[in-house]
Amino acid sequence: MTGIRRLAQHLDISIGTVSRALNGRPDVNEETRRKVLEAAAELGYVPNQSGRSLRQGTTNIIGFMMQTGTEITGQGDTFFMSVFDGVQTVFARHHLDLVALLCSSEEDPDDYLRRVVARGFADGLILSATQRHDPRFEFLAKRKIPFVTLGRSLTDVGQPWLDLDFEGMAQTSIDRLVAKGHRRIAVTRPHDDINLGHLFVDQSAKALAEHGLTLDPDLVFSSKPNEAGGYHVAQQLLAMRNRPTAILLVNETIAIGFYRGLSEAGLKPGRDIAIIGRQSPQSHFLSPSLTGFTLSRRDLGIALAEALLATMPAFSHFYPDAELRKVWPEDLVEGESDAFSLPA
Amino acid sequence: MTGIRRLAQHLDISIGTVSRALNGRPDVNEETRRKVLEAAAELGYVPNQSGRSLRQGTTNIIGFMMQTGTEITGQGDTFFMSVFDGVQTVFARHHLDLVALLCSSEEDPDDYLRRVVARGFADGLILSATQRHDPRFEFLAKRKIPFVTLGRSLTDVGQPWLDLDFEGMAQTSIDRLVAKGHRRIAVTRPHDDINLGHLFVDQSAKALAEHGLTLDPDLVFSSKPNEAGGYHVAQQLLAMRNRPTAILLVNETIAIGFYRGLSEAGLKPGRDIAIIGRQSPQSHFLSPSLTGFTLSRRDLGIALAEALLATMPAFSHFYPDAELRKVWPEDLVEGESDAFSLPA
DNA sequence: TCGGCCGCCGTAAACGTTTACGGAACTATG
DNA sequence: CATAGTTCCGTAAACGTTTACGGCGGCCGA
Numbered sequence: 001m002t003g004i005r006r007l008a009q010h011l012d013i014s015i016g017t018v019s020r021a022l023n024g025r026p027d028v029n030e031e032t033r034r035k036v037l038e039a040a041a042e043l044g045y046v047p048n049q050s051g052r053s054l055r056q057g058t059t060n061i062i063g064f065m066m067q068t069g070t071e072i073t074g075q076g077d078t079f080f081m082s083v084f085d086g087v088q089t090v091f092a093r094h095h096l097d098l099v100a101l102l103c104s105s106e107e108d109p110d111d112y113l114r115r116v117v118a119r120g121f122a123d124g125l126i127l128s129a130t131q132r133h134d135p136r137f138e139f140l141a142k143r144k145i146p147f148v149t150l151g152r153s154l155t156d157v158g159q160p161w162l163d164l165d166f167e168g169m170a171q172t173s174i175d176r177l178v179a180k181g182h183r184r185i186a187v188t189r190p191h192d193d194i195n196l197g198h199l200f201v202d203q204s205a206k207a208l209a210e211h212g213l214t215l216d217p218d219l220v221f222s223s224k225p226n227e228a229g230g231y232h233v234a235q236q237l238l239a240m241r242n243r244p245t246a247i248l249l250v251n252e253t254i255a256i257g258f259y260r261g262l263s264e265a266g267l268k269p270g271r272d273i274a275i276i277g278r279q280s281p282q283s284h285f286l287s288p289s290l291t292g293f294t295l296s297r298r299d300l301g302i303a304l305a306e307a308l309l310a311t312m313p314a315f316s317h318f319y320p321d322a323e324l325r326k327v328w329p330e331d332l333v334e335g336e337s338d339a340f341s342l343p344a
Numbered sequence: 345m346t347g348i349r350r351l352a353q354h355l356d357i358s359i360g361t362v363s364r365a366l367n368g369r370p371d372v373n374e375e376t377r378r379k380v381l382e383a384a385a386e387l388g389y390v391p392n393q394s395g396r397s398l399r400q401g402t403t404n405i406i407g408f409m410m411q412t413g414t415e416i417t418g419q420g421d422t423f424f425m426s427v428f429d430g431v432q433t434v435f436a437r438h439h440l441d442l443v444a445l446l447c448s449s450e451e452d453p454d455d456y457l458r459r460v461v462a463r464g465f466a467d468g469l470i471l472s473a474t475q476r477h478d479p480r481f482e483f484l485a486k487r488k489i490p491f492v493t494l495g496r497s498l499t500d501v502g503q504p505w506l507d508l509d510f511e512g513m514a515q516t517s518i519d520r521l522v523a524k525g526h527r528r529i530a531v532t533r534p535h536d537d538i539n540l541g542h543l544f545v546d547q548s549a550k551a552l553a554e555h556g557l558t559l560d561p562d563l564v565f566s567s568k569p570n571e572a573g574g575y576h577v578a579q580q581l582l583a584m585r586n587r588p589t590a591i592l593l594v595n596e597t598i599a600i601g602f603y604r605g606l607s608e609a610g611l612k613p614g615r616d617i618a619i620i621g622r623q624s625p626q627s628h629f630l631s632p633s634l635t636g637f638t639l640s641r642r643d644l645g646i647a648l649a650e651a652l653l654a655t656m657p658a659f660s661h662f663y664p665d666a667e668l669r670k671v672w673p674e675d676l677v678e679g680e681s682d683a684f685s686l687p688a
Numbered sequence: 689t690c691g692g693c694c695g696c697c698g699t700a701a702a703c704g705t706t707t708a709c710g711g712a713a714c715t716a717t718g
Numbered sequence: 719c720a721t722a723g724t725t726c727c728g729t730a731a732a733c734g735t736t737t738a739c740g741g742c743g744g745c746c747g748a
Contacts, residue, residue: 002703002704003703003704003705004704004705004706005704013727014727014728014729015704015705015706015728016706016707016727016728016729016730017726019705019706019707020706020707020726020727025707027725027726028725028726029725029727032726032727046463047705048464048703048705049397049463049464049465049705050397050398050401050403050704050705051398051703051705051706051733052704052705052706053393053397053705053733054392054394054395054398054703054704054706054732054733054734054735055704055705055706055707055732056705056706056733057733059394063443068425068426068428068432081412082412084446085412085446085448085449085450088412088446088448089448089450097459097460099407099443099445099446100443100444100445100446101443101444102425102428102429102432102442102443102444104429104432104433105429106429106433115441116441119390119393119441120392120394121393121441226625227625227626227628227629228628231629256600256626256629257629260629260630263631264631281570281571281572282571284572285571285575285600285601285603286604287607287608346733346734347733347734347735348734348735348736349734357697357698358697358698358699359698359734359735359736360697360698360699360700360736361696363735363737364696364697364736364737369737371695371696372695372696372697373695373696373697391734391735392733392734392735393734393735394733394734394735395733395736396734396735396736397703397735398703398704398734398735398736399702399703399734399735399736399737400703400735400736401703
């Protein structure tokens with residue numbers, strides 16, 4: 001005699017009642033519910049998840065899919081860990097188990113997702129590293145699996161998304177640099193088809209146009225989002241005969257490599273070139289200090305979780321007015337790296 | 345009609361035979377097995393994991409428990425991501441699904457593990473961030489859940505473990521620095537009761553003793569394993585009136601903060617103080633270059649996975665001679681940071 | 689020819705839940 | 719007092735697998 005049956009026998013009531021009591025169904029006497037809860041605690045009973053899943057067709061698991069390997073996600077810093085932390089706190093309230101699904105950099109993300117879904121692994125998913133055209137969206141939509149994405153995409157199946165404000169960062173940065181007299185401004189972007197690259201570069205071009213300037217294609221540097229990528233960008237930039245006087249670094253990690261590349265050539269951020277990037281725990285230890293954008297990663301995670309729950313029928317009533325699509329605002333922290341300005 | 349039943353009906357054979365065919369049981373005609381597999385592929389049948397779990401009492405999931413928050417794991421670099429990648433490749437061969445269980449820094453790891461286990465989440469676990477005395481070991485052993493740890497502990501329940509060679513690193517470093525004439529050598533250790541700290545510090549003291557030196561308690565710095573921790577260590581060190589001439593940094597991430605702290609005071613690694621640390625993708629962008637230890641994180645992950653599988657009855661025959669307990673060797677990469685030497 | 693063995697397959701029970709359904713006891717209402 | 723409604727509970731089916739068991743036919747050896 002095991003599980004719920006044992007508990008029922010111990011209380012000398014039926015398993016049906018026990019189940020109803022535990023699941024908070026209304027049609028059970030509050031007195032018996034109390035007894036059941038008490039006995040459950042005493043005997044250390046916890047419902048078997050397999051039995052539950054089989055019956056309900058639900059797993060109680062939410063998966064957060066990320067890519068391992070700094071090549072894609074730029075996890076040289078702890079960006080995703082912080083976001084995950086925020087997501088976790090929300091799901092814990094609903095007794096949902098959050099797990100990280102780390103797709104190896106050697107495996108195709110689409111294949112990986114297919115495996116996860118085929119297995120019926122999760123009730124809902126959070127996707128990151130969204131591509132400009134992302135097949136995963138349609139795949140999930142077709143199977144009616146609730147999901148939310150960290151990042152926009154041209155593919156749109158109506159799912160909720162949250163995203164960083166790449167356009168805002170581009171606009172603010174360009175305005176700021178142009179005001180300091182810069183005319184040749186470089187921009188970095190991820191090396192692959194990840195969507196944020198397009199958003200960032202396109203908006204940079206647009207902002208420049210507003211000032212009557214154009215974005216020189218030679219000044220758009222593709223780089224892997226890690227330290228090595230930043231170092232490589234510096235080398236390319238230094239090799240040019242008509243160097244830019246300022247640069248926008250799209251992600252958190254490359255600044256470190258970029259600084260290193262500059263200093264090897266005897267150049268100093270903020271004196272010889274203006275830099276605007278993104279803040280991270282690591283970037284605080286750069287010198288001269290980095291001018292860059294920042295946001296609350298944890299709050300972003302919380303919003304992600306709420307957006308997902310809002311689309312899941314069983315939980316949506318908890319979040320009647322969750323923000324389903326939002327560009328997350330960023331603050332600019334002023335440092336020394338963009339102090340360099342040109343005479344008017 | 346769904347699942348295996350549908351498949352059986354389509355082939356006009358019994359579900360028992362279908363199941364046996366799919367699971368590679370010997371008592372099924374090879375010809376019918378072929379047909380079953382063919383039909384399964386055609387109809388896109390994949391077995392329902394809940395049904396399977398319920399019947400077999402097994403989940404097909406392996407969990408890799410890590411802590412989020414740089415405070416504990418020092419994930420300012422991608423150490424765990426790389427290890428995870430290695431683990432993943434092994435489990436993929438056995439159709440086991442590996443997920444990352446990220447315990448929030450705000451939650452007690454013991455509680456977290458209890459939840460995971462109570463839920464019957466995984467068939468096996470990989471634990472990291474092992475404490476000097478780690479209650480998780482006994483907890484898992486009592487429930488007979490196969491697990492392996494990345495890191496030793498004084499708690500020993502006979503499980504396999506792999507670990508970095510902290511003693512070797514301490515010994516090599518001390519020998520090397522003493523040979524360069526250093527007498528006052530500082531050491532860092534994590535701020536909490538994580539076991540590696542004890543191993544590292546104790547062995548450092550022992551190695552010093554072999555040279556007739558002692559480890560000054562004032563020269564043992566506890567620090568959070570992140571950039572901020574390293575920065576803080578530098579500040580403490582600089583405030584001393586009798587400064588050490590050399591220092592051992594126990595983990596990958598703190599070097600960056602430590603460098604920053606030094607440079608703010610006008611000191612230069614390798615010129616004013618000798619530093620030996622650990623290599624990481626980030627540390628390559630330090631200047632002067634860091635003398636430090638390195639290892640293949642991916643291979644370590646592979647070994648971890650094999651050790652775990654070797655203790656799981658269903659898989660042990662695949663790995664008859666897996667290394668169950670091993671201190672993983674590290675290579676010393678010589679840089680400029682320990683160039684500083686003292687007259688004899 | 690017959691008994692035994694072997695290869696292959698079908699039947700049905702079991703895993704631990706949840707929940708639709710119906711019924712018993714009780715209460716309220718006229 | 720009869721009826722309707724309400725509250726609570728027990729029964730049993732269902733979720734999709736795996737696997738013990740038994741049976742049927744064919745083959746082999748005596």
